[in-house]
Amino acid sequence: MGKPSPEKTPIREQSPKERIKNFNEVPFGYSPEEAILEAKRCLQCKNKPCVKGCPVEVDISGFIKAIAEGDFLKSIKILKEKNILPAICGRVCPQEDQCEKVCTLAKIGEPVAIGRLERFAADWEAEHGKIEIPKRPQSTNKKVAVVGSGPAGLTVAGDLVKLGHSVTIFEALHKPGGVLIYGIPEFRLPKAIVMREVDYVKKLGAKLTLSFVVGKLKTVDELLKEFDAVFIGTGAGLPWFMNIPGENYNGIYSANEYLTRSNLMGAYLFPEYDTPIVRGKQVAVIGGGNVAMDSARTALRLGARHSMIIYRRSRVEMPARIEEIEHAEEEGVEFNFLTLPVGYHADSKGWVKEMECLKMRLGEPDASGRRRPVPIEGSNFKIPVDAVVVAIGQSPNPLVPSTTSGLETGKYGNIITDEQTGKTSKRGVFAGGDISTGAATVILAMGAGRIAARSIDKYLRTEE
Amino acid sequence: MNNILRKEVLTPEIKLFELECPLIAAKILPGQFVVIRSYEKGERIPLTVADVNKEHGSIIIIFQEVGKSTAYLGTLKKGDEIIDVIGPLGKPSEIKIFGTVVCIGGGVGIAPVYPIIKALKKKGNRIISILGARNKELLILENEIKKFSDELYITTDDGSYGKKGFVSDELKRLINEGRKIDRVVAIGPSIMMKVVAEVTGPYEIKTIVSLNPIMIDGTGMCGGCRVEIGGETKFACVDGPEFDGHLVNFDLLMKRQAIYLKEEEESFAKFKKEGV
Ligand SMILES: Cc1cc2nc3c(=O)[nH]c(=O)nc-3n(C[C@H](O)[C@H](O)[C@H](O)COP(=O)(O)OP(=O)(O)OC[C@H]3O[C@@H](n4cnc5c(N)ncnc54)[C@H](O)[C@@H]3O)c2cc1C
Ligand SMILES: Cc1cc2nc3c(=O)[nH]c(=O)nc-3n(C[C@H](O)[C@H](O)[C@H](O)COP(=O)(O)OP(=O)(O)OC[C@H]3O[C@@H](n4cnc5c(N)ncnc54)[C@H](O)[C@@H]3O)c2cc1C
Numbered sequence A: 001m002g003k004p005s006p007e008k009t010p011i012r013e014q015s016p017k018e019r020i021k022n023f024n025e026v027p028f029g030y031s032p033e034e035a036i037l038e039a040k041r042c043l044q045c046k047n048k049p050c051v052k053g054c055p056v057e058v059d060i061s062g063f064i065k066a067i068a069e070g071d072f073l074k075s076i077k078i079l080k081e082k083n084i085l086p087a088i089c090g091r092v093c094p095q096e097d098q099c100e101k102v103c104t105l106a107k108i109g110e111p112v113a114i115g116r117l118e119r120f121a122a123d124w125e126a127e128h129g130k131i132e133i134p135k136r137p138q139s140t141n142k143k144v145a146v147v148g149s150g151p152a153g154l155t156v157a158g159d160l161v162k163l164g165h166s167v168t169i170f171e172a173l174h175k176p177g178g179v180l181i182y183g184i185p186e187f188r189l190p191k192a193i194v195m196r197e198v199d200y201v202k203k204l205g206a207k208l209t210l211s212f213v214v215g216k217l218k219t220v221d222e223l224l225k226e227f228d229a230v231f232i233g234t235g236a237g238l239p240w241f242m243n244i245p246g247e248n249y250n251g252i253y254s255a256n257e258y259l260t261r262s263n264l265m266g267a268y269l270f271p272e273y274d275t276p277i278v279r280g281k282q283v284a285v286i287g288g289g290n291v292a293m294d295s296a297r298t299a300l301r302l303g304a305r306h307s308m309i310i311y312r313r314s315r316v317e318m319p320a321r322i323e324e325i326e327h328a329e330e331e332g333v334e335f336n337f338l339t340l341p342v343g344y345h346a347d348s349k350g351w352v353k354e355m356e357c358l359k360m361r362l363g364e365p366d367a368s369g370r371r372r373p374v375p376i377e378g379s380n381f382k383i384p385v386d387a388v389v390v391a392i393g394q395s396p397n398p399l400v401p402s403t404t405s406g407l408e409t410g411k412y413g414n415i416i417t418d419e420q421t422g423k424t425s426k427r428g429v430f431a432g433g434d435i436s437t438g439a440a441t442v443i444l445a446m447g448a449g450r451i452a453a454r455s456i457d458k459y460l461r462t463e464e
Numbered sequence B: 001m002n003n004i005l006r007k008e009v010l011t012p013e014i015k016l017f018e019l020e021c022p023l024i025a026a027k028i029l030p031g032q033f034v035v036i037r038s039y040e041k042g043e044r045i046p047l048t049v050a051d052v053n054k055e056h057g058s059i060i061i062i063f064q065e066v067g068k069s070t071a072y073l074g075t076l077k078k079g080d081e082i083i084d085v086i087g088p089l090g091k092p093s094e095i096k097i098f099g100t101v102v103c104i105g106g107g108v109g110i111a112p113v114y115p116i117i118k119a120l121k122k123k124g125n126r127i128i129s130i131l132g133a134r135n136k137e138l139l140i141l142e143n144e145i146k147k148f149s150d151e152l153y154i155t156t157d158d159g160s161y162g163k164k165g166f167v168s169d170e171l172k173r174l175i176n177e178g179r180k181i182d183r184v185v186a187i188g189p190s191i192m193m194k195v196v197a198e199v200t201g202p203y204e205i206k207t208i209v210s211l212n213p214i215m216i217d218g219t220g221m222c223g224g225c226r227v228e229i230g231g232e233t234k235f236a237c238v239d240g241p242e243f244d245g246h247l248v249n250f251d252l253l254m255k256r257q258a259i260y261l262k263e264e265e266e267s268f269a270k271f272k273k274e275g276v
């Protein structure tokens, strides 16, 4: 074999012009030939830096080797040993900060396209109807309640049923999947894939109860009377606002509301679906993370002539995945860096019409190591807008913590959880994912779920 | 689950369902609401629980057909199932001994005020109820509320029943007569609640209103239901829906209620033409 190509095997995608008119997924995925070609770029390094770069330590070189050999079934089996949601992680993990960042090839060119290969293997398995359901083990007669059906909850549920425990997932919304279903748009993560993964967990034997708001219909304390243990994976669903004048004018949304209307409620298909959404022509999205990119790209697809990112730092500090930033740029999203909104102006009917901003400059590094943005006094200027999406972050919803006795929480309302075990301050109650860490990533939520499942199993067997 | 056990047509536009929801029935308190989604492509809409039947494990909802979702809901029959009924949501009403409480219901707002009247009366308060409707035909729950009221006054916009005028006129009359009023609870159209709060404001009579902004989840995750209370932003679905009427920014509430007027019209017209 000759020297590997310095670049990733390109992936076929919908053209930017075409795709901003629809909500279909942007990349088409590799063909088997392309996947094999890409897999053959892998050097099969002895020290496997990629594996150490993966939060759940997937045997990356192993699954890639299987693809290179054309044994796709084997590759998905290797993936699933560590990652129960490969079709999802292949699409949404920040690979450039994890496995691909430390890939040996990244030193001389582009890393192996680990994410794309992961996605390929998972999609291949689904397309070929090869999804295997392991046999149900002997029942342990232990019952576990899982609160929330995001990646953390799904992982815990899947792992625990495989160990013979009886698991019921309680989900507040009318559809399962957490952020995967209500937050991340169809063009980035098709909902059919999320439903496939949820189905898999159901086929394993987990029960799923939707439209059940824990803390309201039943508290965790009440669940503990019916179940031997409870896992809380309720995510970080409380949207932040900036508390600046005029923020409640018509047309100003939290990203949670904007994306929930569009994704969960199908507002992008209004009037076929009943839930409406403001289809702004001049949309400003405040923030620089994945949530902001998803909102700005949704706005384009809803017909915005100008979809603008308003970010108070500069491009390099944006926390979004590189792929999302690139896709947003290709699609014509306009980036306004070093810009801080300070207020809004409305028309007589209360509709937002202008956003007032300040220019910023970068100062000394702050606690996060990024240079702190400092407002430039007197630099006020106005941007005409008819819709605004505030995507500056979210924190845990207090509904469950505030209704559970003896549960310790931290500064942002996060449940204090032992990272090694998923244990909380309350006996028999475990937690993980965004509810413990604050808004993070799918793979970290999954990893936390896996750890919690292990210690819940131990607790159920030994009461420890 | 969520079967319609009973359906009543209270007025041509207002319907009552008794829904089989044993878990919710076991928990719900006066002032709380549920969110309903009645078919796959439907909206999530909030409706207050007007009564509970613990024996049947059922809850009563009373709704006015004002647009597509409520009109579609109104086409459902006894025995039909509603796909999602989510609750109990919101904070319950404060039920204590206050003394004399004037309870005001306007239009379909009479439904949510009914369980509060019942609970306040059982607690030992003296209840003066004022009910208002556009005309006699549209007045609901008169007999039920009479049972729990020490005094009951009715107003209609056209004078076809009770006194001609608004509920706020009756309230003014009571205040002018020098009646001792310890608390007012008012539920109805935003403009009615606003006027009531304006009437009681100068007399510093504590006035509780139940706000009805547009909601989606009802659990505090979207912020669509935000309202301004004493200059502070609150999420009505979790911090309310009841608030101190003297602190509410009603103008903002009414503007936000009108965000989707155009879409609502379009959706309703389409429904009338082609159904769902
Ligand atoms: C728009 C958006 C884009 C993102 N993009 C990416 C990305 O590209 N890559 C990435 O890795 N991460 C991304 N993230 C972050 C990632 O989605 C989250 O870190 C992850 O979903 C957290 O998983 P979780 O299981 O902890 O919680 P969630 O996914 O938030 O799930 C929690 C679930 O619990 C339910 N729940 C809450 N309260 C209750 C209650 N009281 N009773 C019952 N159920 C309840 C919720 O309805 C929800 O379904 C994104 C997040 C958003 C919002
Ligand atoms: C806490 C709460 C309790 C309520 N209780 C009752 C009740 O007991 N009986 C009753 O008849 N009505 C009640 N409502 C109002 C009821 O939810 C709306 O009338 C209903 O959503 C209208 O939907 P539609 O599609 O039929 O009409 P649309 O044509 O969609 O809307 C008509 C008007 O209703 C309001 N509305 C629309 N969508 C929503 C929504 N998703 N959430 C809230 N308001 C909306 C808007 O102001 C709109 O202009 C309550 C509202 C709230 C917030």
Ligand code: SF4
Residues within 6 Å of the ligand: A041, A042, A043, A044, A045, A048, A049, A050, A051, A060, A061, A064, A102, A103, A104, A105, A111, A112, A114
């Ligand atoms: S670091 Fe990159 S090249 Fe080396 S084994 Fe991992 S994926 Fe292959």
Ligand code: FES
Residues within 6 Å of the ligand: B214, B215, B216, B217, B218, B219, B220, B221, B222, B223, B224, B225, B226, B235, B236, B237, B238
């Ligand atoms: S309805 Fe979504 S936060 Fe209140």
